[in-house]
Amino acid sequence: VxxxxxxxxxxxxxxxxxxxxxxxxxxxxxxxxxxxxxxxxxxxxxxxxxxxxxxxxxxxxxxRETAVLDVEEPQDGARSDVSVTNPVPTPPFWGSRVVKGIQLKEYAPWLDEGALFKGQWGLKEPQLIDTEARPRLRHWLGRLQTGRLLEAAVVHGYFPCVSKGDDLIILDEDGSERTRFTFPRQQRGRRLCLADFFRPEESGETDVVGLQVVTVGSRIGGETAQLFEANAYRDYLELHGLSVQLAEALAEYWHARVRTELGIATAEPAALDGMFRTEYQGCRYSLGYPACPDLEDRAKIAELLRPERIGVVLSEEFQLHPEQSTDAIVLHHPEAGYFNAGRRRA
Incomplete structure (x- = not known):
């Protein structure tokens, strides 16, 4: 194994x-x-x-016999020191919308070449970047376009919400609860939890959360499968790695559009490296990572966004299909960033 x-x-x-x-x-x-x-x-x-x-x-x-984060939840229920006075932006619409036919030229500039060349393709030596990696990248991008293998699409939306303890509560139009997400809280330090970045229920204010699912479609998966069946393993690994990173590039591109729509894109970094280091307001959290580890929550996002409209479905194991797809919870709070959070013991 x-x-x-x-x-x-x-x-x-x-x-x-x-x-x-x-x-x-x-x-x-x-x-x-x-x-x-x-x-x-x-x-x-x-x-x-x-x-x-x-x-x-x-x-x-x-x-260690006991995991560092595997400790009892403090009885005082203390939340973190995240500000609750930041402005709440007004979204351009409520609910979800579908966007199809996104051209490669729109999101290709957001491709993380470092993650592709070093992580996906295993090219660690700097001298190979210009002599091997970039020519291969140009080859594959051209093949993707001429073969019409990309079907980039997005379903995204804005939903009213409040927080309560460790829960993010999504509200319906009449203010009633529609669904809720429960997130883990840090057991030490600032005791951060994703719910803290939204207005608490007792404040009487309503906040806004963004959700998105993006995909580059299923055709590219079919192409990689053919390469694998033909024992063209090098080509398979290169195209598969590129397809995964293109889905990430599309997610980054769309997150930037969400920041613009929410009016929080006033201090965007000039260079792409700054974007990858999240040097902007807000943060995009994908399901399965430390701050929101429960993949079962994908079913809730699917209920809200109905990603089948762009050809994305959930498996019984809560995996997205096509594989070259990502989902995310998008926060606007200026203090939002990536952090680790431990699960409470059952």
Whole structure:
């Protein structure tokens, strides 16, 4: 079993999971490391002299018996010190809207080349960027356009809301509760929770939250599947990695449009690197990450946005299909940023 992804670490996979799994389990930082592991595994099975799987990662710090964040919730229910006096913007509309036919030239400038070249394609050496990476990128972008493999679309919306404790409550037009999200709270430090970035229910004010689902469509997934079936693994990995990053680029592009629509795009960074470092007001949180880890909440976003209108559906495991799609909760609060939050014990 080869595992990877943002929620896992090498030590957790190769120590904790290795201890409880009867077979072999290894961590792969990216698809290219996964291929190297498979090459090593096949060599071992074929009896190639000297072939062996990599050594398991050993912890530098001894494992704690109890996780640092696995503590009881304080009884006082204290929230963080996030301001509740910031202006609440007025959205251009309430509810959701669909936008289709977004051209590649609109969101391609938002492509994170560092994440693509180093993370997805495994090109770590700087000298390979100009000689190999960018020519390959131009090749694939041209192929995507000539083959009409992209179907970029967005469904997004603005919804009235208030907060109560750790909950974000989405309101209906008459002020009644429509649905709610419950987010984890930090157990130390500022004790941040996503709900804190919205007006508390007792304030008597109504806030606004943005939601979005974006996709580059299913055609590109079909193309990558054909490459895989043809054993064109290098092309498969390059196109698959690019498709994932193009979905992220589309999400970044649309988030910028949301900031403009909310009137909070007055101090945008001049360079793209600043955008990737979130040097702007507000923040976009995708489901499954530390501040909003529960993938089940995707069902609530799907109910509010109805992303099937752009061809995006949820699996039974709450995964988005096509794979080249992302969802997000969009906050306007000037203090909003990325942070880790631990789950409470059941």
């Amino acid at each position: 080869i595992l990877g992804g943002a929620a896992l670490t090498r030590a957790y996979v190769e120590q904790d999971l290795h201890e409880i799994y009867e077979g072999e389990v290894r961590y792969a930082r990216d698809a290219f490391e996964g291929l190297r592991l498979m090459d090593a595994l096949i060599a071992v099975k074929r009896g190639v002299p000297g072939a062996a799987l990599p050594e398991l990662k050993q912890r530098r710090v001894p494992k």
